[in-house]
Amino acid sequence: MKKAKVSIIKTKQNPGYAEIYEAVKRALDLIDGIGDIIKSGDLVLINPSWVAPPVEREAGCITIPEVPRAIADIVRDLGARPVIAESSAVGVDTEKVIQTSGYKDLREMGYEVINLKKTPHVDIPTDNGKIFDTVECWELVQQANVIISVPKLKTHDQTEMTCAIKNLKGLLTDKWKRLEHQEGLFESVIDLLGAVKPKLAVVDAIVCQEGVGPVFGKPVEMDLIVAGKDLVAVDSTCAQLIGYDPSETLLTVNAAARGLGVMDPGQIEILGETLDRVKRRFLRAIEDDPVQVEDFQLIHGEVTCTGCRNTVMSALIDMRNAGQLEYLHGITVLTGGAPFPEGVPLENIVTVGKCMPKECRTQRHVKGCPPNNAYVVKAIIGDRAEVKRMYADDTLEKTDSEAGKLGS
Numbered sequence: 350m351k352k353a354k355v356s357i358i359k360t361k362q363n364p365g366y367a368e369i370y371e372a373v374k375r376a377l378d379l380i381d382g383i384g385d386i387i388k389s390g391d392l393v394l395i396n397p398s399w400v401a402p403p404v405e406r407e408a409g410c411i412t413i414p415e416v417p418r419a420i421a422d423i424v425r426d427l428g429a430r431p432v433i434a435e436s437s438a439v440g441v442d443t444e445k446v447i448q449t450s451g452y453k454d455l456r457e458m459g460y461e462v463i464n465l466k467k468t469p470h471v472d473i474p475t476d477n478g479k480i481f482d483t484v485e486c487w488e489l490v491q492q493a494n495v496i497i498s499v500p501k502l503k504t505h506d507q508t509e510m511t512c513a514i515k516n517l518k519g520l521l522t523d524k525w526k527r528l529e530h531q532e533g534l535f536e537s538v539i540d541l542l543g544a545v546k547p548k549l550a551v552v553d554a555i556v557c558q559e560g561v562g563p564v565f566g567k568p569v570e571m572d573l574i575v576a577g578k579d580l581v582a583v584d585s586t587c588a589q590l591i592g593y594d595p596s597e598t599l600l601t602v603n604a605a606a607r608g609l610g611v612m613d614p615g616q617i618e619i620l621g622e623t624l625d626r627v628k629r630r631f632l633r634a635i636e637d638d639p640v641q642v643e644d645f646q647l648i649h650g651e652v653t654c655t656g657c658r659n660t661v662m663s664a665l666i667d668m669r670n671a672g673q674l675e676y677l678h679g680i681t682v683l684t685g686g687a688p689f690p691e692g693v694p695l696e697n698i699v700t701v702g703k704c705m706p707k708e709c710r711t712q713r714h715v716k717g718c719p720p721n722n723a724y725v726v727k728a729i730i731g732d733r734a735e736v737k738r739m740y741a742d743d744t745l746e747k748t749d750s751e752a753g754k755l756g757s
């Protein structure tokens with residue numbers, strides 16, 4: 350069987366546009382170019398990560414503009430029409446991300462830079478989806494002949510790592526992003542992958558994030574570009590690059606299990622740099638400076654996976670950042686069917702996630718798989734204070750009412 354090709358190119362430290370263009374070009378040349386997937390006249394949707402501020406390059410949060418710009422220039426040379434387009438996380442103003450980052454400059458230079466949240470949406474059928482028969486995407490996703498995922502490589506507080514596959518969530522409406530969390534993120538993102546069928550991934554691994562990514566992680570300079578036409582192979586390689594076995598990153602595992610690409614390192618040909626030369630173990634979200642409060646208990650059940658483990662941990666870090674740790678006193682949080690502890694009043698127990706059996710869910714249950722961090726914070730604080738969103742502009746109530754009450 351022919352191996353999937355993934356290229357890794359090292360640029361110089363703090364590279365400028367010329368170096369990044371050269372690195373992207375070389376990364377694509379090593380995987381036999383992109384003439385086989387893009388033809389003259391094609392509409393090519395280049396999808397970077399604009400998850401949320403901070404937008405500064407040294408924060409390692411969003412895809413830096415030079416990477417999609419280089420891809421756009423290469424796509425244009427093939428006679429196709431490149432469009433750089435994305436929608437930020439739920440509650441985040443995408444236009445603000447554009448206006449405060451170098452994407453505004455790209456617009457002024459004549460590149461098409463589109464805030465998808467301001468565009469119409471359509472339903473796109475999934476290919477044998479496990480959770481959904483259709484997904485609600487932006488119309489441009491349906492119109493594009495080719496989709497290119499251009500993620501930022503980071504550790505992630507719910508999915509261990511975010512890279513080429515997880516990045517595609519920006520192609521969904523906010524309503525559907527929330528719904529995916531409620532119905533099961535680890536399979537519904539794979540439904541999305543099967544629906545939109547991206548043909549290429551080019552990863553911005555120049556300044557990455559480790560620890561509690563994807564927004565507040567610690568920056569790590571790697572100065573790498575990674576590219577491949579098989580997104581599962583790209584994510585499998587990037588997982589190894591930051592110190593995971595690919596089997597630890599569930600989105601990669603689920604995508605491979607559905608035959609959407611190759612995860613097995615033995616079936617992936619790495620070109621350019623060797624993994625051994627450039628890899629570095631990233632601090633995992635769960636290892637990053639845990640919150641400890643006396644009189645607060647967090648109990649995980651036998652079936653709790655990293656989704657709920659990392660979500661609750663991340664919610665606690667959000668509370669610490671917001672100066673709201675006082676609201677943890679006396680509270681017990683249970684996940685994954687953990688048994689009720691002795692001596693804790695029922696009204697002080699917050700149950701989390703779809704894995705809590707229905708009969709064990711308390712009044713303060715948080716829906717989702719995994720739920721959004723902000724809803725865990727809300728369940729802990731109750732009416733005692735407002736949840737401070739750490740990166741979204743909208744309040745939780747506004748996001749909630751706009752997106753509608755979804756799922757069970």
Ligand code: SF4
Pocket residue numbers: 652653654655656657658684685701702703704705717718719720
């Ligand atoms: S609800 Fe269950 S499967 Fe879903 S993230 Fe939580 S522990 Fe994992």
